[in-house]
Amino acid sequence: MANIISDETMEYVGILAKLELSDAEKEAAKRDMGRMLDYIDKLNELDTSGVEPMSHVFPVSNVFREDVVENGDEHEKMLVNAPKVKDGMYQVPKTVE
């Protein structure tokens, strides 16, 4: 395997992805990611110098519309889906001491 993923890299990716993996999951993820990256390295066979990265298949950009509210107030309806609600707001653990 050409791509060896270090524990530090996994730790960093875990922070970016906001995922907490068990030790066993971490080992499996390291192995899987290494294998995937080995496979993805196949792209290096292609000479892409001078090729613009294509993020969108059609030449569409900056699609604007008027900033007008069209939907009604769904405050109550939306809160129904929240795991925890207090005083008409989402409740989360304390973030500032």
Next chain:
Amino acid sequence: MEWMEMTAAELGKKIRAGELTAVDAAKAALEKIKEKDEELNCFVTVDEEDALARAARVQEKIESGELTGPLAGVPVAVKDNICTEGVLTTCSSKILYNFKPTYSAEAALRLEQAGMVMIGKTNMDEFAMGSTTETSFFGPTRNPWNTEHVPGGSSGGSCAAVAAGECSCALGSDTGGSIRQPSSFCGVTGLKPTYGTVSRYGLIAYGSSLDQIGPIARDVTDCALLLEAIASHDKKDSTSIARESYDFTSALKDDVKGMRIGIPRDYFGDGLDPEVAAAVRGAAEALKDRGAVVEEFDLSLVDYAIPAYYVIASAEASSNLARFDGVKYGYRAEEYEGLHNMYKKSRSEGFGEEVKRRIMLGSFVLSSGYYDAYYLKALRTKALIRQAFDRAFEKYDVILGPAAPTTAPKLGESLSDPLKMYLGDIYTISANLAGLPGICLPCGTDSQGLPIGLQLLGDCFQENKIIQAAYTYECVRGRFPLAGQQQ
């Protein structure tokens, strides 16, 4: 013929003629679901009472002359990543196990406007990540042709439900082949439209630059009708395209005289099952006999589509799935220390293995130091793949090939080796990268009695060419049976 053996168009005609009501049709579908779904598990949610109430309302509108369309009163199923107001929409994930959207996806609304009766939400790979419908939190769907086999994925529930006669037609979504590959495995017809043709508003995002909603049905006519119902320019989706025409049914013509059909030699290499190859070549011969000009050519770059796809799709997924944090909806971990730990725990407990694998990969390829080497490299490869198709469509109207290298594998054979599973998407993935429309329809069965799928790809906005070629082939082939029916 039983009601549920009919196509959506046939059923709609009977309903308009007053031979049965929308309520009768919904009841027939619900009965089939009761009879078969315990074993097949095509549906995550079926709300009988709701469906019958909807059907009754539709029937009133049919009788009052308000609804006159070809699909009015026809039962339809919707993939569980398409939001439906007030109806559980889970993406087959624990993290959305209790989520009832406050609005409906544009595509779902348009089904309603066409008078279709939504009977339930179909099972899928979790967040549409998978090719077998085995990664669903609610258990795998089984292939109605042989329940030891997978239905394909990720729209496996929709395809299996149509193949089993549990509904006349369904909506699926296709990010890397998720409509076409399960259609191939289940012996149904599925169409992935040109990117931007069907609004993604209310489709729970996976890979936003690749995702498209599309129809799954028993034949090409139903797919064209359903596409006409759901396609629209929607300002709520900034990637939605205003097309010149939304007429797809006028392409239902039994005529391919002079149509130029190209077969990529690179689609018939290693890994393609010989029985699949033979059936697909047989379909090409049939079109040739009807007057099409069929020839082989080298498409090139086929082997680079999968690695490019997994970089792009995972990158987009890692960003799109950041919204699931246990605050606004869905699952929240029971025990946690502080806000960040709550996010992490809710996500780690709420997402399944394959979803976590892709979020990790996506976060990695977007991280500083790797962004250029992986993410931009993949976007450059995407540009080259698009160019290869541009060259092909200068010469051909339609590209013909298999939809998948094999017929449906057995349950439990795919997940242990993700890389191998990913390779099964080799013929479908490049259409998503290039934004192209593609249709898959059955072209035979293998020696195990499992369906084989033929795929036709068109240039962007050329749905009508692939619909016409598919329809012509269908006229030669004849009606393809439902699972368990005599051919």
